[in-house]
Amino acid sequence: MPAGDSGNLVPSVVLSRRDLLKRGTGVVFSLTLLPAAGRGDDRLRGHPRRGASVPLNAYVHIATDGTVTICCPSAEMGQGVLTALPVIVAEEMDADWSRVIVTPSPPVGDDYGDPLFINLIFTVASRSVAGYFERLRIFGAQARRTLVHNAARNWNVPVAGLETKMGQVLDPKSGRHMGYGEIAGLPGFDVNAGQADAPELKDPSRFQLIGRDVEPRNLAAKVDGSVRFSIDASLPGMVHAAVIRPPFAGSRIKSIDDRDARKAPGVSGVHRRDETVAVVARTWFEALAAKRAIRVEWQHADVTGSLDSQQILDRSIRDARDTAAPGIPWDGAGDAPGRLAGSHRVIEREYSTEYMYHGGMEPMNATVHVHEDGSRAEIWAGTQAPGYTLDTVARITGIDAANITLHRSLMGGAFGRRSVHAMDFVQDAAWLSAQLRKPVKVIWDREEDFKLAYLRPATGQYLRAAVDESGRVTAWHHRVACEDPVKAHEPLLWEAWQQAPLIGMLGSEHRAEDGSPFDAAYDLPDRLVEYVAVESGIRVYAMRGVGAMPNKFAIESFLDELCAETGSDPLAFRLQLLHRSARAQQVLQKAAEISQWGRRREGRGLGLAYSHYAGSLIACVAEVSTDHRSGQIRVHDVWVVVDCGLVIQPDNLVAQLEGGVIYGLSNALTERITIENGMIMQSNFHDYQMMRISSAPEIHVHTVHSTAPPTGVGEIGTVVAPAALANAFAALTGRRLRRLPFTPEQVRAAASGNEPSGSNRHDPAAG
Amino acid sequence: MIPLRVNGRTWNLDIAPDTPVLWALRDHIGLPGTRYGCGVAACGACTVHLDGDAVRSCVLPVSAAAGKEITTIEGLSASGDHPLQESWRRVRVPQCGYCQSGQIMSAAALLRKHRQPTDEQIDTAMEGNLCRCGTYVRIRKAIHLAAQMMASGKAADE
Ligand code: FES
Ligand code: FES
Numbered sequence: 028m029p030a031g032d033s034g035n036l037v038p039s040v041v042l043s044r045r046d047l048l049k050r051g052t053g054v055v056f057s058l059t060l061l062p063a064a065g066r067g068d069d070r071l072r073g074h075p076r077r078g079a080s081v082p083l084n085a086y087v088h089i090a091t092d093g094t095v096t097i098c099c100p101s102a103e104m105g106q107g108v109l110t111a112l113p114v115i116v117a118e119e120m121d122a123d124w125s126r127v128i129v130t131p132s133p134p135v136g137d138d139y140g141d142p143l144f145i146n147l148i149f150t151v152a153s154r155s156v157a158g159y160f161e162r163l164r165i166f167g168a169q170a171r172r173t174l175v176h177n178a179a180r181n182w183n184v185p186v187a188g189l190e191t192k193m194g195q196v197l198d199p200k201s202g203r204h205m206g207y208g209e210i211a212g213l214p215g216f217d218v219n220a221g222q223a224d225a226p227e228l229k230d231p232s233r234f235q236l237i238g239r240d241v242e243p244r245n246l247a248a249k250v251d252g253s254v255r256f257s258i259d260a261s262l263p264g265m266v267h268a269a270v271i272r273p274p275f276a277g278s279r280i281k282s283i284d285d286r287d288a289r290k291a292p293g294v295s296g297v298h299r300r301d302e303t304v305a306v307v308a309r310t311w312f313e314a315l316a317a318k319r320a321i322r323v324e325w326q327h328a329d330v331t332g333s334l335d336s337q338q339i340l341d342r343s344i345r346d347a348r349d350t351a352a353p354g355i356p357w358d359g360a361g362d363a364p365g366r367l368a369g370s371h372r373v374i375e376r377e378y379s380t381e382y383m384y385h386g387g388m389e390p391m392n393a394t395v396h397v398h399e400d401g402s403r404a405e406i407w408a409g410t411q412a413p414g415y416t417l418d419t420v421a422r423i424t425g426i427d428a429a430n431i432t433l434h435r436s437l438m439g440g441a442f443g444r445r446s447v448h449a450m451d452f453v454q455d456a457a458w459l460s461a462q463l464r465k466p467v468k469v470i471w472d473r474e475e476d477f478k479l480a481y482l483r484p485a486t487g488q489y490l491r492a493a494v495d496e497s498g499r500v501t502a503w504h505h506r507v508a509c510e511d512p513v514k515a516h517e518p519l520l521w522e523a524w525q526q527a528p529l530i531g532m533l534g535s536e537h538r539a540e541d542g543s544p545f546d547a548a549y550d551l552p553d554r555l556v557e558y559v560a561v562e563s564g565i566r567v568y569a570m571r572g573v574g575a576m577p578n579k580f581a582i583e584s585f586l587d588e589l590c591a592e593t594g595s596d597p598l599a600f601r602l603q604l605l606h607r608s609a610r611a612q613q614v615l616q617k618a619a620e621i622s623q624w625g626r627r628r629e630g631r632g633l634g635l636a637y638s639h640y641a642g643s644l645i646a647c648v649a650e651v652s653t654d655h656r657s658g659q660i661r662v663h664d665v666w667v668v669v670d671c672g673l674v675i676q677p678d679n680l681v682a683q684l685e686g687g688v689i690y691g692l693s694n695a696l697t698e699r700i701t702i703e704n705g706m707i708m709q710s711n712f713h714d715y716q717m718m719r720i721s722s723a724p725e726i727h728v729h730t731v732h733s734t735a736p737p738t739g740v741g742e743i744g745t746v747v748a749p750a751a752l753a754n755a756f757a758a759l760t761g762r763r764l765r766r767l768p769f770t771p772e773q774v775r776a777a778a779s780g781n782e783p784s785g786s787n788r789h790d791p792a793a794g
Numbered sequence: 795m796i797p798l799r800v801n802g803r804t805w806n807l808d809i810a811p812d813t814p815v816l817w818a819l820r821d822h823i824g825l826p827g828t829r830y831g832c833g834v835a836a837c838g839a840c841t842v843h844l845d846g847d848a849v850r851s852c853v854l855p856v857s858a859a860a861g862k863e864i865t866t867i868e869g870l871s872a873s874g875d876h877p878l879q880e881s882w883r884r885v886r887v888p889q890c891g892y893c894q895s896g897q898i899m900s901a902a903a904l905l906r907k908h909r910q911p912t913d914e915q916i917d918t919a920m921e922g923n924l925c926r927c928g929t930y931v932r933i934r935k936a937i938h939l940a941a942q943m944m945a946s947g948k949a950a951d952e
Contacts, residue, residue, distance in 0.1 A: 061940070103889055103890075103894075105888075105889035105890025106889070107889070134860075171834065243886060243888075244885065245891065247874060247883060248885070248891075249888035249891030249894050250874060250879045250882045250883055250894065250898065250938075251827075251868070251870075251871075251874035251879060251888075252828070252866070252867030252870075252895045253827065253868075253870050253872075254829025254891050255826070256831070256892060258826075258829075259826040261824070263827070267821070292810060310817060310821040310822070311817065311821060312813055312814065312817035312821065312822075313810075316810075353828075366803055372866070386926050387890075387892075388829070388831050388837065388839055388890070388892040388893050388924065388925070388926050388927075389829070389890075389892045390830065390831070437890070437891070437930050438890060439829070439890050439891070439892025440890045440892060440926045440927060443924070470830070472833060473832045473833055473834070474833065528863065570927065575888075620917075676885055682886065682889060682929070682932070685928060685929070685931050685932070686889055686927045686928035686929065688899070688926070689928030689930060689931075690928055693928075697909045710830050710839050711836055712831075712832050712834075712835075712836035712924060713836045714836065717924055717926060718928070718930075719921050719922075719923075720917055720920045720921060720923070720925075720930040720933065720934070721917035721918075721921055721923060723928070723930035723931060723934075725931065726931050789902055
């Protein structure tokens, strides 16, 4: 293996955005049914307001009464993007924020799509602010320029002397001013005025909205109950449906008894399409009650029927450990195998993480209305990938996507579940409405939602490192065995990403995420990171923090184990590995400072972890105690310090980190999906435990001041928190939790020393 | 016909007596602010008040609610100005917002019982309300703030 960073080990396209941008046009656009600029709902044009509305560009409309409508390409699921993105546009155009209306963008179109995701809107991977920042600034500045040029022409003065402020163009010389609405209403208003040159962007020191909290969109409605999600869709003539879908691919209906259901009150019919059964009724509860009276016997495909999560996990751990069977190289540099073979001291460990469930509080649902004559359709759905949603309904109904309107709804949580290519939660409303020609609302009851989960993949992880006399890492080898979701569940991205297992492996690499020199990764010049493919047929997908959560859990736990073996301090050890990055040093130092890292606490343990994700850097300290008898771990305080470049909405950023940390701790403490005989065994929140208020720690968030371009924070708290928790437990008890989640059984096993551990090899011949 | 009293108004519903109040509210009466999360009293999204006590409307049959007073998030205050709604806005509790009606209804029942609740009392009263977005830290803060506001008489009682 060549020395130095051999980027060629990793398919460069995976992590290189620039590459993708360059190749963008070459990617075959497989959503063939989509028109160039599909239909959004007409809110952008028809929003109730006074005065005509003039489109300035793809993102900005101005009404003659001064109202500015800004559209938001990303989907709102609680992360605050309906506020954060329009703020960027409003900033550059010097709009009066109190006169701004926000509306979802059309569901497809080049101006709205993400080059990394084949130019579709894809609200995932903490990318919204980072991915749209520049584009939104340009559109905002363009809008401003158009207005200024029109005012200049009207006043017959040079453009250069004019200023803008709070929705007005001012002429300081004469003292004249004109509101944006008034300008838009000028006879002969020219939308193309001033568009010849690239617009000038504001100097960040002049930002008025960016960096200051504005009121989050829909805040009042979320507090008085008037906010609406897709599950609240209510249309004249609408019927409701409850469905039974096959548990896993390959399962077929062997027999079905729906006699009682057909006779149940309110039921208008029991319908079937392939292996899906749907009960249609006057109200949803009637549909549900009738569904419960249906008996279905499944004929599982052989492979499906034998699916067993414990076996898959055991095999994953075994495969990860089996270094004789080479994996698919994901990241590498130098000569790790050679150095490991020649080293006197090699430390190795195994870790594992289990299947998990997204758990958004709004169960999957969608409403579709295929109009009477079958020529048009409307969709009400909360979706992270609106292009997929349109395409799915177009395919099922046979209606051209140009004649389908998608009402992009707010989502009661998503966490990755609502971006799946299959758009399974939209399908049934589409075929039912195509048959019935009336609005059909399909809600999955929570049990169905569990049964049809797209799980966070389980992982088996094997790590080994060579250390020299001074305790420094001289070689690093990491193998992740898991089922990456992209191949089986994202066919278009699998092609576009050149078959890279991006969802499962993210976070295990020690290099730039975007292919540029990124020194916030640990300096491990001799390293090999491999993907060990598991192909079981379990439905897996991206879930908040994707592979980075399990992978950082393993990496950060292993680093602390190396510290324990070599007598190093976890903070100093990481600082040394991050010697190339002042920003990384800063987040770690600051976290140590605000958590009082050096202060011992009676009966409490402190754990540290560091991660970089979606371009942001984070350090996290968790303080825990434990009750050995019950096996409960209590997390008291969590401190996080994040560097995510320029901050758009400070309070929202804090909220995202609080929520992300809670999500990660919840995953780490209690969450586990098990599968037996091809069936998911958990069915609701009584047997799938998610964190509740009494377990929630105090969370202290500190943001590093930065003027670097903004980067994402929606998932990074989830990525870093589990490792900090495991390290805190080890600091407290001297015992290591290597099996996540840290259920009471795991905790008791670790405390009594029965936890399977790794080994330390001091003799190179033994390896 | 089953008479159901909701937010001070009586509805006569032609509805099966075992229909949960949740679905009567959402699909019959047209009050969707009360949310469906689990249907088995495990998440709290459907919390309403029954004669002032917090109950899970997904497991409360309409037959058991007849003759009692149901209050939903829409009826908690005249114009969204209950002290908890005020404090919820100030602390900016909601993320996706889906669980928040239930959170606020549970908190409102708590504040009736304990005007100055401790953290432990908050944990006990709010334990049944899941928030997958993880707004718990802010929920605690907002309940304390509302209690303070009520004590200092800043806002009218419910
Ligand atoms: S929907 Fe009633 S408690 Fe979950
Ligand atoms: S705010 Fe999203 S579930 Fe609570």
